[in-house]
Amino acid sequence: MGGMGRVPPQYREEGYLGDCTLKEISMDYGVPVTYLADVLATWGVPIPIDPNSRLGDMVTGEQAFAILEAIHTLDVAELHERYAEDDLMNLCDYYDLDIKNAFDFCMERGWALPFGVRTFLRVEQEAELLDALAGGNW
Numbered sequence: 001m002g003g004m005g006r007v008p009p010q011y012r013e014e015g016y017l018g019d020c021t022l023k024e025i026s027m028d029y030g031v032p033v034t035y036l037a038d039v040l041a042t043w044g045v046p047i048p049i050d051p052n053s054r055l056g057d058m059v060t061g062e063q064a065f066a067i068l069e070a071i072h073t074l075d076v077a078e079l080h081e082r083y084a085e086d087d088l089m090n091l092c093d094y095y096d097l098d099i100k101n102a103f104d105f106c107m108e109r110g111w112a113l114p115f116g117v118r119t120f121l122r123v124e125q126e127a128e129l130l131d132a133l134a135g136g137n138w
Contacts, residue, residue: 018056018064025055029071034120035079039067041112049114084126089117091126095134105129 017025022040026033037049045058055064084091088106092099099117106113106121106129113119121129 017068018059018061019054021054022049022051025067025071026051030076031071031074032080032083032120034083034115036067037114037119038112038122039070041114045114047112047114048116051115082122083120084123085120087115087118087120088113091121091129092117095130097133102129102133105132 020028022033022036025031025036033051037051040049040058041047043059043063049058055067059067086094088102089099091097092102103113103117106125109125109128111121111125
């Protein structure tokens with residue numbers, strides 16, 4: 001016995017975003033985790049991005065501060081409205097689209113898919129994808 005297999009709790013320093021995971025930041029500040037991952041992907045963080053990873057393990061302190069600034073200055077409701085209601089996989093299922101074709105379409109356009117097929121596209125990307133692959137029948 002002797003505590004084998006126990007994982008120590010992750011330490012979160014108050015006021016330092018770098019100690020928080022993307023999920024924790026999302027819950028603490030009410031911002032969509034999709035937005036956070038989208039920003040990280042545009043900064044060159046390798047994808048897929050694990051929402052359980054600590055922000056400080058993925059970005060510099062300056063970048064973490066930039067996210068903190070954005071969280072406090074952007075309209076959170078507007079951030080939520082920027083993203084589709086379904087991820088790419090569910091979108092394809094709903095509109096009976098081939099997931100490989102949809103994924104390839106996204107890659108050809110250089111869209112970052114930080115969570116792979118579980119990424120929530122921005123609303124303008126979703127519209128472009130549906131116009132192209134669903135023939136505007138949506």
